[in-house]
Amino acid sequence: MKKHAVSYAIIRFQPHVETEEFANVGIVLVAPRLGYLDFRIETKRLARLTKFFDSMDARMVRGVLRSYNTELTRIRDLAGHKGDGQGRFEFELRDNAEHLFHALTKDREGMIRFSDVRFAMTDSPTTKLQDLFDYYVRRNFAGAVYREGLLEKHVRGLLKMRDLGQNFKPMSFSDGLYSAKFPFVEVVGEKPLKVLKPIFLGQDEPTRILDHGNKWLFTIQRLKDRLPPDVVMAVEGPTDNGKPRQAFRQAVKLFQDHKIRVIDVQNEDELIKVAEGTPTGRAPAPLLV
Incomplete structure (x- = not known):
């Protein structure tokens, strides 16, 4: 052309x-x-x-x-x-x-x-x-990968500030054919007990939100026999209402339907409870408003 x-x-x-x-x-x-x-x-x-x-x-x-x-x-x-x-x-x-x-x-x-x-x-x-x-303007130059890097930095800084950073480390899991790396895995001794995964679900297009959510849902389901039983997704959603928010709600519900805990990554109290092992419930209400 x-x-x-x-x-x-x-x-x-x-x-x-x-x-x-x-x-x-x-x-x-x-x-x-x-x-x-x-x-x-x-x-x-x-x-x-x-x-x-x-x-x-x-x-x-x-x-x-x-x-x-x-x-x-x-x-x-x-x-x-x-x-x-x-x-x-x-x-x-x-x-x-x-x-x-x-x-x-x-x-x-x-x-x-x-x-x-x-x-x-x-x-x-x-x-x-x-x-x-x-x-x-929208700063979509690296999409979810870039935004999730910022979310990981936020979580890492919070854990360090609360003297919890030493409890979590990055770790890869594999079934021999498929593998994935998680930035925050709580390890006691040599046994992984919990996965905390920040995930960005605030894309402008509903399809991209659902695609990204489904990608991580597939990853967790594929590796569920290798992962620790406690998997927590710390999510950031769209700032506006409308179809992106509807897609975000559906993505959160899919995680919850598969027994995956979902928390708001900007809710520092909730994040600390998860890091300390305090029961938090399945999802804070603001996620689905």
Whole structure:
């Protein structure tokens, strides 16, 4: 397929000019030869922003981004392939998209700023735009593997802080053909007694949530004769409601139906109870809300 040159800039939320701190909130992209101009901006998953800029009211943050989303929609429509609004310009449609892009991304004062313009080649500007948004805003550059690495670091730090780190170590289990490594296995003497596995089930797409949950369910079922009897999944789920949350609930229920304990990885009290061997029940209610 034919490759097209595209230019793009990262949309940044920078409420405090004095500190120069910012967060990536979107992407705007133009393919000049196609007259294509489009954008993606985050208007729903704002917990990261409100936690980072904790002095700002969450409603204000949401209002700023939604207003800018409306403005970007208006600008995109001016550069649309149908030619709506073109009568007010003296340049061609292709020039219109590129002109609007460069006017939009000029450095200016305000809470919304742009990165330097960057360039790429692609056979699908729409796909490239979504990929860039997933990478720079949703930070899906390594998917569940990356997020689970962060969760493991969180659990490791908590165990160490509570002087429980020496009780757990990474360990691999195998049935001769299939093997898997678990980051936290409680070992007494030389006998493994418990598996604690952080798992990320907060992907944007329901299919990816269920696929990842089923992958680890298969692993545990395949190796159940080699694993200790107490297997605990410490999970992180989606921040938003909707279909991803429904898929998350189903994944949790599948674990529970197979006698696998499920806890919230962000619930430090629950994690410590598990590490210390205190009974915790099968799953905390907040997981399934």
